[in-house]
Amino acid sequence: MSTAYKLQIEDVSMVYRGQGGEDITALKNVNLNIRKSEFISLLGPSGCGKTTLLRLIADLLQPTSGKIAIGGLSPRAARKARQYGMVFQSPVLYEWRTIRENICLPLEIMNKTREERKNISDEMLEMVGLSKFAECYPFQLSGGMQQRVGIARALAINPEILLMDEPFSALDEFTRNKLQEDLLRIWSNTKKTVIFVTHNISEAIFLSDRVCVLTPHPGILSAVIDIDLPRPRVDDIRDTPEFAALLSKIRKCFAGMNE
Numbered sequence: 001m002s003t004a005y006k007l008q009i010e011d012v013s014m015v016y017r018g019q020g021g022e023d024i025t026a027l028k029n030v031n032l033n034i035r036k037s038e039f040i041s042l043l044g045p046s047g048c049g050k051t052t053l054l055r056l057i058a059d060l061l062q063p064t065s066g067k068i069a070i071g072g073l074s075p076r077a078a079r080k081a082r083q084y085g086m087v088f089q090s091p092v093l094y095e096w097r098t099i100r101e102n103i104c105l106p107l108e109i110m111n112k113t114r115e116e117r118k119n120i121s122d123e124m125l126e127m128v129g130l131s132k133f134a135e136c137y138p139f140q141l142s143g144g145m146q147q148r149v150g151i152a153r154a155l156a157i158n159p160e161i162l163l164m165d166e167p168f169s170a171l172d173e174f175t176r177n178k179l180q181e182d183l184l185r186i187w188s189n190t191k192k193t194v195i196f197v198t199h200n201i202s203e204a205i206f207l208s209d210r211v212c213v214l215t216p217h218p219g220i221l222s223a224v225i226d227i228d229l230p231r232p233r234v235d236d237i238r239d240t241p242e243f244a245a246l247l248s249k250i251r252k253c254f255a256g257m258n259e
């Protein structure tokens with residue numbers, strides 16, 4: 001495979017074995033090339049294989065067939081080289097560790113010195129706007145703030161690719177919109193390649209350079225939509241006719257779909 005892209009997904013299929021021994025085809029012949037620093041969303045309803053695709057990229061699963069390359073490396077080699085940062089729907093913070101200590105956890109695993117940990121965590125806390133909360137415990141933070149800690153912890157190891165699995169879906173709409181704006185600011189400052197899983201069409205449009213539409217049974221990549229809205233994007237862009245046109249275009253991709 002050529003390495004012109006940061007991430008290449010070539011003819012990837014994933015078949016699980018069901019409890020009765022039957023085959024469950026979660027993904028079928030997915031092809032996708034992702035450029036460095038691109039913001040990509042994987043969009044689709046429950047069961048279309050979004051999380052499966054993310055887990056295949058992250059080397060948490062192996063495809064039944066097909067190939068994934070990360071700048072020429074296998075997902076295994078990329079994982080070992082700490083090229084991935086992961087953010088989940090729930091930030092899974094350790095309640096007995098302060099916010100700073102939570103952010104420092106992957107740095108401890110990497111045997112960073114105390115001083116390095118302090119410097120990096122200071123930078124991460126500032127980036128996500130939580131400097132004042134460094135010595136607080138998770139229970140003292142709102143859900144949105146906790147999710148910011150999850151983002152800071154994922155970025156602390158300075159990964160090349162940020163994999164995000166419905167990170168804002170448990171948040172209220174106001175908090176969610178604010179975090180989307182914050183994420184775009186962080187992304188434009190850090191230039192990470194982001195792969196963001198969501199089932200929210202508006203969220204996918206607001207954030208992305210391209211939206212990958214997945215439809216289920218079996219999960220296929222049925223469309224890749226360019227989002228040519230100007231950047232930087234702020235909340236008001238959601239009220240523009242261009243945004244509405246994209247909403248309508250993507251909704252049509254799901255029309256008639258049998259869930």
Ligand SMILES: Nc1ncnc2c1ncn2[C@@H]1O[C@H](COP(=O)(O)OP(=O)(O)OP(=O)(O)O)[C@@H](O)[C@H]1O
Pocket residue numbers: 016017018024025026044045046047048049050051052053199219
């Ligand atoms: N370990 C597994 N064993 C068997 N089937 C599985 C397994 N994991 C996922 N599946 C099936 O594969 C399909 C895709 O699942 P996946 O979790 O990737 O979808 P998703 O789009 O992320 O859904 P959601 O939005 O609900 O998280 C579903 O039909 C699911 O039931």
